[in-house]
Amino acid sequence: MADSWHESGATVWNAVPAALLANTQGIVWFGTVRDEQGQFLENATVQLDTGIIEHVAVTGIEGRFRLVLPKNIPFDAVIPYCARPGSHSAYIQRRPPPRGLDSPVELQCILR
Numbered sequence: 001m002a003d004s005w006h007e008s009g010a011t012v013w014n015a016v017p018a019a020l021l022a023n024t025q026g027i028v029w030f031g032t033v034r035d036e037q038g039q040f041l042e043n044a045t046v047q048l049d050t051g052i053i054e055h056v057a058v059t060g061i062e063g064r065f066r067l068v069l070p071k072n073i074p075f076d077a078v079i080p081y082c083a084r085p086g087s088h089s090a091y092i093q094r095r096p097p098p099r100g101l102d103s104p105v106e107l108q109c110i111l112r
Contacts, residue, residue, distance in 0.1 A: 026068040027075075027097075031107035033059050033082050036090060040064075041111060044084040050077055071102060082109030 033044035040063025048055045050073045057065040069078065075096055082089045090112035097103050 026070050027073065027102050028066065028068055028104040029055075029078075029107055030064070030066045030104055031109065032063045033065070033084070033109040033111060034063060035087070035111055041084055041087075044082060044087075044109070044111065046107070046109065047081040047083075049079040049081065051079075075105060078105075080107055080109070082111060084111055087111040 029048060031046075033041045033046065035041055040059075042059055042061050042063060044059045044063065046057045046059065046065045046067070048067060048069060050069065052073075055067045055069055057067050059065050075094075078094075080092050080094065082092060088111065089109060091108075091110040093108045095106040095108075097105055
């Protein structure tokens with residue numbers, strides 16, 4: 001369970017609730033964002049555009065992210081974007097799930 005604190009009547013979570021991390025009711029997209037030297041980048045934005053809705057995650061301290069998209073979204077319909085203030089995508093690689101499976105999809109982003 002994540003710890004929380006209250007500010008102006010709103011609950012602010014300082015960790016991702018376990019229920020969100022455990023969600024597998026869809027197609028899991030996960031991966032990392034690094035710079036050209038191979039260093040993992042914290043606070044990078046990963047956007048998966050399905051043409052219907054954009055799913056957005058921000059990388060944690062280890063440069064990792066995880067999103068769950070609806071099962072009805074085909075792999076080829078998703079357009080990934082990665083960014084960070086002062087940086088832009090130099091390379092994005094998608095690895096489809098193992099043959100015969102819908103999930104997980106691995107995404108690796110290199111920012112310049």
